[in-house]
Amino acid sequence: MATEVSELLADLTEPQCDAVRHRDGPLLVLAGPGSGKTTVVTRRIAHLIAHGVQPWQILALTFTNKAAGEMRERICALLGAGVDDYRAPTVATFHSFCARQLRRFAEFADLAPNYSIYDSADQRDAIKQSIVEAGLSSKNWTPGSVAAAISNAKNTLMDADAYAAEADDFYTRSIAKIYRIYERLLQTNDALDFDDLLMRMARMLRDSQEVRERFQERYQYLLIDEYQDTNHAQFVIAHSLASAHQNICVVGDPDQSIYGWRGADISNILEFEEHFPNAVVVALGQNFRSTGHIVDTAAGLIQNNRRRKHKRLHTELEDGAKPTVVMCRNEQHEAALVAEYLQRLRDDDDLPWKEMAVLYRINALSRVLEEALLAAQIPYVIARGTAFYDRKEVKDALAYLRLIVNPNDEVSLRRIINTPTRGIGKTTLTKVELFGYNQQLRLFEALGRAGEMSGLTTRAVGAIRRFVTLVEGWRRAAAGGSQSSLLESSSLGGLVERIIRESGLEAAYRDSKSEEDRERLENLAELISAATQFVAQPIDFDEDAQADTTLLGGLTAFLESVALISDADAIDPESGTVTLMTLHAAKGLEYAAVAMVGLEENLLPHIRAVGNEMELEEERRLCFVGITRAKRHLQLSRAAVRTHRGLREPTMESRFLTELPGESIVYSDQSDAVGYFDGDDDMQVARLDGETPCGEFPVGCVVRHPKFGLGRVEAVMPQVMGSKARVEFPTVGTKTLILEYAKLERVG
DNA sequence: CTGGTCATTTTTTTT
């Protein structure tokens, strides 16, 4: 143990100590933003171990890989390097934990151990296919809405039969029909979607006493992070793991519940004391992160939620600067002002870029910001962990890999059978399918017997033969090799490289000299390098369980980790750049300075939530999460006019802005700033530096205003009539003044 | 069978 027991409790507040010292029985930690949650959690784990609990008896579940990694790291730091991977506490995301255990206990879950995990795009494809098979028009039944309905059902552990039993109108009966077909499709493909990972795990724990007892015995102490975001399936998993020993500690904040749309059930945390009657409750209300005005702003906003446990937020830090609310002309203007804001923090406050973040409600807003930061030469990264794996060429390569692990995965097979084009087109495929249907064969098996089929051209038969031979060769290589092999050709990276080369993916892009294709080639190279560097995180059940060190096992683990990556995982705090991300991705993070954009009605709150009280409250919590990411500086902005999906429209101020406590906020209306034209072509910024004459007020000079007092000129905007200057006053914030009327007096 | 053009559509958030 690297840390002395007494040190674990040092520098903690009273309630923090209570949480760390708590040993047996259920514990609920209500942790407001910035209340030292992670510290408490990791120290509690170290405390348990210091008092005789074996490290491997502890299971901590989180929502993102990043949170898991961070927790693992901090626990290691407390424990010292003495604990090897297999004996350390298990720290994993819900999804990766379930995925692993379902492979290990596949026979209990009625699953093939080599099952594929379908991401949302694969799921979409499969649902689309199911809609067609159900004989319903894809006009009225969009894959998106069907997917949402099925997902909701799975999150509450309703399988297709249970759903059908409750379906009593045309809509639900139709969904039930599609659900059945979709499930059958997944079953025959040996595939699970994200929701299945949780549902199957919950069902396995419920149905198999043997498995349940093994888990209960192994994991004596359970810890769940972000408990406010758990759905019913996750609740059932937690409940059955803890039901014997009741050693369950959950940590969360109802005010930060922002995943209701994904089935998160806020009552899990609100009713924890009913589910676990002996629960001890600890409330951490003191904020150690943000300065006074920021905390007050957040508190003022969130108290507008009615369905809420009342909780006081407070900080002992100084008041700090007041958050600024800026009204901009359009989104380009808004983005430029964000860039200016960040640059000013860098210049005046010496803040490093990595301490700044820009947050927005929807990904589509990142584009303008990106352009503005690029123009201002501010280094940035957009948190889009999945972006790489969403690229067409990467998904194609992954589909080949999945097909090798799981021959029954027809979604993957269909995706790549003619990618790159190898002469197996639609008509040929239809014939093979028909043959397979008549002979009761899986698609891949049918392909292997192409020679027996009538009505196929010799060309088509040849093409199919070549394809089948390729795949079979790869399979043999994967089954024969080992992960640790030093031979390049039989390592995971080597296998991936071989497949990319032999499949023709590489050649398809190599000859072209277009920029786009070169990029695709680079992405494929990056995939090879990701596979080469991949090291499986051990989440093995028994200490003596043999890790799967075969090449095929490594490939399976690699695909699994790739499938479960999230946007938030891409955030690298050491990148030395500004981070751009959605409000959802920002949860759990903190920055010295935060700029939030798009504080407009129908954007935040999002249009989908307007008119629904529950969803509006979730949007408010989302805004709350954004505000509370800021440690010292916060700017909220909105545009008077915004172009969305090619339509330029005036906006309305977000209701959340009107709910902020006026005494903690500084308002600044920049929407009349000239120099930003709404024209399509020459949008430009009239930002003049000190050398450009504009009357007698160069940028940077100090002026006196009869009402506002002393201020500093930030920008001047010359115009034929009524030139303006933007002046920052320490008392009232930034104002745009018309020089003719403002009676400014230059004093320095 | 392939590759192009034209028309149609877009649930925001994510494991």
Added chain:
DNA sequence: AAATGACCAG
């Protein structure tokens, strides 16, 4: 604005 899907010429 961008991305997918349908349709048609080679």
